[in-house]
Amino acid sequence: MMTSNPIPRHLLLRQMILIRRFEERAAEMYALGKIAGFCHLYIGEEAVAVGAISATREEDYIVTSYRDHGHALARGASPNQVMAELFGKATGVSKGKGGSMHLFDVARNFMGGYAIVGGHIPIATGIAFAMKYLEKDAVVLCFFGEGAVPSGAFHESLNLAALWKLPVVYICENNRYGMGTPVERASALYDIGNAARAYDIPFHQVDGMSVTAAYQQMKEVIESVRVYKRPSFVEARTYRYMGHSMSDPAHGHYRTKAEIDEHKKNDPIFQLTQEMIQASEMTPSDLTKMEAEIAGIVQEAVDFAEASPEPALSALTEDVWVE
Amino acid sequence: MPVLAYRDALRAAMREEMRRDPNVFLMGEEVGFYNGAFKVSRGMLDEFGQKRVIDTPITEAAFTGIGIGAAMVGLRPIIEMMTFNFAILALDQIINNAVKVRSMSGGQLSVPIVIRGPGGSALRLAAQHSQSLESLFCHIPGLKVIAPSHPRDAKGLLKSAIRDDNPVICFEAQALYGTTGEVPEGEYTLPIGKAQVRREGADVTLIGWSKMQLLCMKTAEQLSEEGIDAEVIDPCTLRPLDMETLVNSVRKTHRVVIVEEAWPYAGVSAEIADRIYYNALGFLDAPIERVTGEDVPIPYAKNLEAAALPSAAKITAAVKKVMYS
Numbered sequence: 001m002m003t004s005n006p007i008p009r010h011l012l013l014r015q016m017i018l019i020r021r022f023e024e025r026a027a028e029m030y031a032l033g034k035i036a037g038f039c040h041l042y043i044g045e046e047a048v049a050v051g052a053i054s055a056t057r058e059e060d061y062i063v064t065s066y067r068d069h070g071h072a073l074a075r076g077a078s079p080n081q082v083m084a085e086l087f088g089k090a091t092g093v094s095k096g097k098g099g100s101m102h103l104f105d106v107a108r109n110f111m112g113g114y115a116i117v118g119g120h121i122p123i124a125t126g127i128a129f130a131m132k133y134l135e136k137d138a139v140v141l142c143f144f145g146e147g148a149v150p151s152g153a154f155h156e157s158l159n160l161a162a163l164w165k166l167p168v169v170y171i172c173e174n175n176r177y178g179m180g181t182p183v184e185r186a187s188a189l190y191d192i193g194n195a196a197r198a199y200d201i202p203f204h205q206v207d208g209m210s211v212t213a214a215y216q217q218m219k220e221v222i223e224s225v226r227v228y229k230r231p232s233f234v235e236a237r238t239y240r241y242m243g244h245s246m247s248d249p250a251h252g253h254y255r256t257k258a259e260i261d262e263h264k265k266n267d268p269i270f271q272l273t274q275e276m277i278q279a280s281e282m283t284p285s286d287l288t289k290m291e292a293e294i295a296g297i298v299q300e301a302v303d304f305a306e307a308s309p310e311p312a313l314s315a316l317t318e319d320v321w322v323e
Numbered sequence: 324m325p326v327l328a329y330r331d332a333l334r335a336a337m338r339e340e341m342r343r344d345p346n347v348f349l350m351g352e353e354v355g356f357y358n359g360a361f362k363v364s365r366g367m368l369d370e371f372g373q374k375r376v377i378d379t380p381i382t383e384a385a386f387t388g389i390g391i392g393a394a395m396v397g398l399r400p401i402i403e404m405m406t407f408n409f410a411i412l413a414l415d416q417i418i419n420n421a422v423k424v425r426s427m428s429g430g431q432l433s434v435p436i437v438i439r440g441p442g443g444s445a446l447r448l449a450a451q452h453s454q455s456l457e458s459l460f461c462h463i464p465g466l467k468v469i470a471p472s473h474p475r476d477a478k479g480l481l482k483s484a485i486r487d488d489n490p491v492i493c494f495e496a497q498a499l500y501g502t503t504g505e506v507p508e509g510e511y512t513l514p515i516g517k518a519q520v521r522r523e524g525a526d527v528t529l530i531g532w533s534k535m536q537l538l539c540m541k542t543a544e545q546l547s548e549e550g551i552d553a554e555v556i557d558p559c560t561l562r563p564l565d566m567e568t569l570v571n572s573v574r575k576t577h578r579v580v581i582v583e584e585a586w587p588y589a590g591v592s593a594e595i596a597d598r599i600y601y602n603a604l605g606f607l608d609a610p611i612e613r614v615t616g617e618d619v620p621i622p623y624a625k626n627l628e629a630a631a632l633p634s635a636a637k638i639t640a641a642v643k644k645v646m647y648s
Contacts, residue, residue, distance in 0.1 A: 063392075092429070094427060094429040095429030096429070097428075102428070105431075111432075112424065119388070119420060121388070122388020122389055122392065122420075126395070130392065131396075133398060134398075152384060159380065319430035320425070322433045322488035
């Protein structure tokens with residue numbers, strides 16, 4: 001295939017490994033009680049955020065749900081500040097006020113993680129509305145799980161985005177389970193594409209376990225939204241290896257360990273590593289070097305979070321009102 | 324001074340602010356081609372066009388959320404709820420998003436949005452269309468709540484609300500839209516968080532907002548014929564509350580009746596009473612009386628609806644209770 005912009009495979013791999021290792025350490029820190037509350041890990045799904053967000057421009061916007069660590073890191077948020085946020089420290093991206101589910105990095109147009117399922121879809125649609133109103137070329141990426149698809153906010157938003165031709169890409173990260181409920185028991189639209197088609201929104205299905213496929217397709221989708229000024233819908237079929245949150249088991253009531261193991265054969269990091277080594281774009285020792293460098297970054301993030309102060313008590317009443 | 328209807332004063336506020344700032348727009352059901360369900364936005368589509376006067380389908384959650392998202396990146400939306408009963412469908416957007424984004428982003432974002440529309444009863448609209456939901460919104464830290472009773476205040480407060488960087492809820496009333504009053508010519512704003520003394524008096528303080536303010540004034544005139552000199556206060560803003568003006572009145576009259584159209588349980592009048600007890604207990608000569616709607620869904624039948632709402636007779640009875648206790 002001819003392409004003027006070659007796929008930045010090293011970068012994609014590096015970001016996926018960073019997210020994977022970051023999340024593994026987050027799980028450890030959760031077990032140690034350093035991180036509390038609800039903490040939803042992105043392990044297994046890295047290719048979606050990395051592929052999609054790597055295909056954006058700086059002026060584009062990202063809005064996502066509560067499983068947001070990967071998206072924030074893929075957008076370039078500092079691992080130190082993200083880990084500090086998980087620890088509830090003053091140096092966190094949201095000054096320790098948001099926590100795992102509410103990472104914000106507005107300087108990078110990362111407009112937040114939201115924790116009411118479906119509730120952020122109107123917000124992303126509203127940012128797209130503003131881009132149209134202000135006659136800007138930016139595109140909004142709105143990530144959500146397939147669990148949001150039956151919600152009213154989802155359908156109302158798709159209707160208005162299509163009606164008003166808003167520059168938003170709805171990205172359904174279909175990891176097959178809304179907490180413990182498989183999609184076939186939650187949505188009459190088992191083919192989620194039917195939701196997009198119902199609102200006359202172009203639909204694309206992406207292999208959410210292949211970062212190169214995700215990147216390539218997202219690049220085309222995002223640029224076509226930018227040019228044609230109308231919404232698009234992407235379903236990325238992916239899989240989460242961990243429980244819904246750190247409070248939930250990885251398997252048990254609703255799926256078997258064998259099922260998880262089967263999906264791990266398509267692991268996005270493993271797949272890309274193999275491809276790159278076979279294509280002689282990377283040697284195993286390059287990979288080892290990359291892993292070591294990332295391990296250092298993640299260790300530094302943990303050390304930074306650990307050493308950072310808790311918010312001053314005076315912060316309690318700050319940032320509630322605009323004075 | 325020109326005399327304007329309440330709805331015309333609201334429209335004047337929106338028009339002036341939209342002329343002043345191209346980032347202000349109006350969005351809601353029937354605000355454009357239909358000229359507004361209650362004609363508040365009459366003529367605005369003609370002046371500002373479809374880009375800035377935006378008709379929506381019946382999707383309160385989505386268009387409120389769209390307003391919030393737009394406000395997060397620099398626009399200043401005015402979202403019209405056809406009535407606040409329908410805002411219940413947008414409560415997730417208002418409470419979880421409009422209000423929380425600032426705090427949970429550690430102050431990186433603000434949401435300068437106004438959500439306005441009528442609340443309260445308006446002649447036999449029955450249970451789902453007659454509610455006074457102020458206390459739901461007043462409960463939420465991060466929301467300002469205004470409830471103007473007069474055209475002059477409606478214009479001045481709405482203009483301030485549009486310029487405010489916080490989300491502001493503006494409670495209007497269907498029964499007030501046709502009422503008239505003097506409105507100053509030219510540019511003016513009124514500060515959010517400032518109460519007004521509508522009638523000076525020495526014997527008892529009546530506190531009421533929105534259309535209950537008009538009922539308080541009417542009752543005060545009746546009371547004066549019986550030799551009772553009532554002071555009437557209009558909080559104008561329900562959050563933040565102007566305690567200074569309220570306490571000054573209590574220091575003078577030593578007796579308080581608060582009138583609220585909404586239900587009694589966990590009502591705004593309960594909050595006001597609590598704050599007066601806390602700040603001015605020593606000045607009170609009688610327990611505070613609250614006159615509220617009855618603790619029932621508003622019924623349709625004419626006599627039952629009237630019985631469910633505050634009335635001059637109920638206020639008079641309450642005044643006499645605080646006067647002679």
